[in-house]
Amino acid sequence: MKIFSAEQLYEADKTTLEKQEITSEALMERAGTKIFNWLQKRMQGAPVKFHIFCGIGNNGGDGLVVGRLLIEHGYNVHVYVVNCSDKRSKNFLINYDKIKNATKKWPSLMKGEDDFPQINPDDIIVDAIFGIGLNRCPSGWVKNLIQYLNRSQAFILAIDIPSGLSANAPLEDMEAVIKANHTLTFQTPKLSFFLPETGVFVSNFDVLDIGLDLEYLQKTEPLAQIISKAEAQRFYRTREKFGHKGTYGHTLIIAGSYGKIGAAVLASTAAFRIGAGMVTAFVPKCGYSILQSTVPEAMVLTDKEEEFLSEITYDFEPSAIGIGMGIGKNEATVSALEKLFKNNKTPFVIDADALNIISENRELLKSLPKNSVLTPHPGELKGLVGKWKNDYDKLEKVKKFSKKHGVVVIIKGAYTITVFNDKLYINSSGNPGMATAGSGDSLSGVVAGLLSQGYDALLAAVFGVYIHGRAGDIAAELMGYEATMASDIIGNLSEAYLDLFSKEEPQSEPMA
Numbered sequence: 084m085k086i087f088s089a090e091q092l093y094e095a096d097k098t099t100l101e102k103q104e105i106t107s108e109a110l111m112e113r114a115g116t117k118i119f120n121w122l123q124k125r126m127q128g129a130p131v132k133f134h135i136f137c138g139i140g141n142n143g144g145d146g147l148v149v150g151r152l153l154i155e156h157g158y159n160v161h162v163y164v165v166n167c168s169d170k171r172s173k174n175f176l177i178n179y180d181k182i183k184n185a186t187k188k189w190p191s192l193m194k195g196e197d198d199f200p201q202i203n204p205d206d207i208i209v210d211a212i213f214g215i216g217l218n219r220c221p222s223g224w225v226k227n228l229i230q231y232l233n234r235s236q237a238f239i240l241a242i243d244i245p246s247g248l249s250a251n252a253p254l255e256d257m258e259a260v261i262k263a264n265h266t267l268t269f270q271t272p273k274l275s276f277f278l279p280e281t282g283v284f285v286s287n288f289d290v291l292d293i294g295l296d297l298e299y300l301q302k303t304e305p306l307a308q309i310i311s312k313a314e315a316q317r318f319y320r321t322r323e324k325f326g327h328k329g330t331y332g333h334t335l336i337i338a339g340s341y342g343k344i345g346a347a348v349l350a351s352t353a354a355f356r357i358g359a360g361m362v363t364a365f366v367p368k369c370g371y372s373i374l375q376s377t378v379p380e381a382m383v384l385t386d387k388e389e390e391f392l393s394e395i396t397y398d399f400e401p402s403a404i405g406i407g408m409g410i411g412k413n414e415a416t417v418s419a420l421e422k423l424f425k426n427n428k429t430p431f432v433i434d435a436d437a438l439n440i441i442s443e444n445r446e447l448l449k450s451l452p453k454n455s456v457l458t459p460h461p462g463e464l465k466g467l468v469g470k471w472k473n474d475y476d477k478l479e480k481v482k483k484f485s486k487k488h489g490v491v492v493i494i495k496g497a498y499t500i501t502v503f504n505d506k507l508y509i510n511s512s513g514n515p516g517m518a519t520a521g522s523g524d525s526l527s528g529v530v531a532g533l534l535s536q537g538y539d540a541l542l543a544a545v546f547g548v549y550i551h552g553r554a555g556d557i558a559a560e561l562m563g564y565e566a567t568m569a570s571d572i573i574g575n576l577s578e579a580y581l582d583l584f585s586k587e588e589p590q591s592e593p594m595a
């Protein structure tokens with residue numbers, strides 16, 4: 084699924100009206116009806132009280148349509164107009180009249196704090212104050228209203244986007260945003276739903292298809308692409324009937340130091356589980372017996388040092404190398420890394436301490452093999468690209484870094500985002516149970532294992548992140564978030580593969 088900017092959505096709206104020869108009023112009726120149907124399916128006429136807060140733009144217009152339809156179907160509804168300006172939109176005004184005609188009374192006009200209504204915790208609030216047309220921070224009594232609604236404990240359903248949040252621009256005032264329990268967003272989700280600073284206001288969302296012009300949506304380059312099951316199915320490469328272990332490559336995992344040999348174990352196992360034909364682990368001497376006994380399928384090479392890596396030598400041609408997990412930052416390890424990178428054309432996954440070493444020895448960036456996949460967590464990312472002002476600034480910095488060094492960067496987080504040049508791929512699988520030690524090591528093993536099977540760097544990254552997240556979802560379904568460990572994620576890679584082609588993904592489900 085594609086993510087479009089607010090500007091592109093307005094353009095799509097315009098094209099739709101022209102091509103479908105409908106009025107903007109009809110499109111708003113369509114959008115409002117989608118919201119109403121969603122509610123009706125779940126509420127089934129329940130006598131719960133709805134408070135619908137409408138702004139004076141088209142988001143408010145949507146709120147008026149929903150209010151009218153709910154009232155016509157016998158629901159207990161109070162509609163308020165948050166009268167923050169005189170510049171009411173045309174479709175707001177049309178629907179303002181329509182609700183008056185249908186109900187024989189005007190909605191309540193709110194002009195300040197004295198008009199704030201009493202709201203009980205078991206009421207439902209529909210937030211239609213601002214949509215994607217927000218052009219400044221809510222202030223004054225409107226900001227106070229937003230805070231009042233957030234404090235009410237009532238369930239808040241946001242239309243299109245929680246009011247106060249921009250679709251694709253940074254947040255200026257954390258205190259002036261509706262904290263929605265659920266958001267029903269039109270046509271495509273908005274970029275701010277997926278970024279840590281703004282995504283916290285959108286705990287769950289559904290996408291409602293309002294029939295915007297398909298041709299426009301297909302041909303327009305989006306801000307970002309969401310990767311879910313449908314996309315992952317397309318990325319998957321069928322295993323050949325006459326393939327042999329050599330066909331699926333030989334992954335070299337260079338990982339571990341004294342006390343952190345587990346990182347090498349996890350990454351090697353993950354590389355196998357994702358389908359690498361052979362895996363060799365390169366570890367300090369102290370890791371030899373551990374690897375041989377915990378991953379008997381793997382071959383093991385050891386450094387001359389007992390506890391850390393100092394010189395990386397191997398006598399075969401790996402098809403991919405995963406490096407950095409648990410290696411520490413010993414001086415000898417730094418120069419070993421430098422030598423390894425120089426003139427090496429093997430596809431690389433670079434993780435953890437290898438990233439920290441690069442951050443602290445920036446000359447290493449020059450020898451970074453092109454098309455490497457880097458897998459930083461936020462701390463490691465800061466080391467690579469510098470501090471950022473906000474999540475949008477972060478994305479721009481990473482795009483620049485990716486372009487400059489010719490590498491794929493996986494920004495790990497609640498929604499992991501893969502960046503390659505100007506393109507963003509947002510992963511939809513995964514869960515909070517995966518925030519656990521070793522989860523990153525297993526992802527590096529997965530991506531390295533895919534690279535060695537011949538997936539190119541971007542595909543290995545995007546597909547690997549999806550499958551890894553899906554394995555984490557299956558693990559969490561069985562064990563719960565708290566008990567899920569990295570080895571459980573690896574243990575469920577098989578299920579994640581099987582799940583790719585097993586059953587249909589439910590439509591319009593929340594993506595978290």
Ligand SMILES: NC(=O)C1=CN([C@@H]2O[C@H](COP(=O)(O)OP(=O)(O)OC[C@H]3O[C@@H](n4cnc5c(N)ncnc54)[C@H](OP(=O)(O)O)[C@@H]3O)[C@@H](O)[C@H]2O)[C@@H](O)CC1
Pocket residue numbers: 092093095096110111114138139140141142143144145167168170171172212213214215216217218219220221222225242243244269293295
């Ligand atoms: N595009 C589509 O495909 C479809 C879109 N649809 C719907 O339209 C919505 C977008 O509608 P929209 O463009 O009218 O903007 P909206 O968010 O209602 O607000 C604009 C108004 O708010 C005002 N204002 C802004 N910021 C403010 C602030 N901080 N504090 C105070 N005022 C502020 C601003 O005032 P002004 O800047 O003029 O003073 C203006 O009057 C979209 O989210 C979706 O729900 C669907 O109906 C159908 C298909």
Ligand SMILES: [K+]
Pocket residue numbers: 142210211212213214241242243244245246
């Ligand atoms: K809204």
